[in-house]
Amino acid sequence: MIEQSQKQNILIVDDEPGNIKVLTELLGSKFTIRAATNGEKALKIVGSDKPPDLVLLDVMMPGIDGYAVCQRLKTDPYTQNIPVIFITSKDSEEDQVKGFKAGAVDYIMKPFSPVVVEARVQTHVELKIQREFLKELSFRDGLTGIANRRRFNDYLSTVWDFAVREASPMALIMIDLDHFKGYNDHYGHQAGDTCLIQVAQAMGAALRRKVDLVARYGGEEFGCILPKTDLDGAFLIAERFSDSILALQIPHSPSTTCSCVSISQGVASTMPSKDSSPDDLLKMADQALYQAKETGRNRYCRC
């Protein structure tokens, strides 16, 4: 969730320390400021665990120039949503066009007016907060609070593209609650909802890496995306999911599989390539899930 009370974080990139000083004095009371005097340092800060909420970027710098920095940020799915404002003495229309084409949201001329800088930074930071808030809402499952199917699909294609580029494996686990219809019929839908929430949260808590994602795929079905993970790694996660759901000890008397709520899982891993698609991986995991159900449930199978 967005922490509105926290100061937003701004990165100022300029090879002139004097400009950094003036901008820091101007914006320092409202925002947390970090600064970089060249493009390489800027990319490092943006790629860190705490990326900025906005970048004020000089165009002319030795080494990687501002346009190139901006382009790199805009082609990386992890940084492409960070707004970039160019702040530069290059004032021709052609320069501005180049800036907007590189993906900037705004363009401020040097020498700049403090009022203009403050107002535009404020506007773009607010827009970013609103965009993220809406995105967060549209990506969350209303009942369980974990990611929804839209987020699942979106992330699946992001991770797939990344894996193709990096030539790394990725894994997928499809998860189904055993005899959930029987559970609802016996205990009622309200208890069914509570059960789904507990299961979703237990699976979320079982994931240790920030890049792993578990989502509610629909009804009592969940999906888990594991970047940079081979089959052995995915089995470890499947085992952890199984254990954490059984550890909840949610009684399930109509189940013919187990006295408490259990899950069946289909595990698949692949080396994504341009000749295959995320759908192929999804089909593999689905087939494995089918097998897990056919062979007695409360287990995980691979395709």
Ligand SMILES: [Mg+2]
């Ligand atoms: Mg410069």
